[in-house]
Amino acid sequence: MPQWYEESFGEDYLLVYKHRNRQNASFEAEQITRWLQLSKQDLILDLCCGTGRHTIALGRNDFRVVGLDLSKTLLSHAVSESAGLPIPFVHGDMRTLPFMDHSFEVVLNLFTSFGYFTQDRDNQQVLAEINRVLKPEGRFLIDFMNPESVKRKLVPVSEREEQGIHIREERKIAGDFVLKEIWVRDDKGERHYQERVKMYSMDRMEAMMEQAGLTIEQVYGNFRGEPYQTMSDRMIFLGRVYK
């Protein structure tokens, strides 16, 4: 049986998450550039790049960047939207990256592209892969949801129309997971998707990163640069690997 993350990142995803657009991404890419002091020599991996929102924003600013994603549909958007820019977009799984050890100066993992696997060891494996493909003293940025804020702000049901298409979203907490069910209805019929993300707490993230050899140097609570607090929207981890 296919896993939710193999089915939920197709054309309908682009409609449901239309508000997460390229404009947000350019602002975030500028902030990432400052925070990680990116240089034009750095080779940067945008891990789980989707349509390449951040990859392309960085590429436009002449950074050397590679995007990797599992969704061929989203990658095909990335390829067409990056036309003219020298950005390789690679198909792959975040647990088994098709790159040599020590390939990158920087790895980015943006907009909750972590916690997708039921088994902790698979999520842990993603962090191990980030370490493996980073050069010694390579930098990383992982932008993850903050479970405390997700629990407090959870909207159980919402419905809206987007370009004449009806979207219904239902959200709930089940154990350590946040579950979202999405129904998209248009003149072609109704499609159903699921998202299932493990809500790792700050303590768990710190422990998992330590186990993977990822040293956290800073945690922001949002892309405006406010420091993390218990109720922050996000947990944005910045750090280095020392090996």
Ligand SMILES: C[S@@+](CC[C@H](N)C(=O)[O-])C[C@H]1O[C@@H](n2cnc3c(N)ncnc32)[C@H](O)[C@@H]1O
């Ligand atoms: C929430 S989206 C974020 C995309 C992008 N970072 C952005 O900000 O627009 C999560 C991405 O992870 C990708 N993904 C899901 N499972 C994956 C896996 N096992 N390996 C690599 N990418 C995966 C999805 O295809 C999707 O593009």
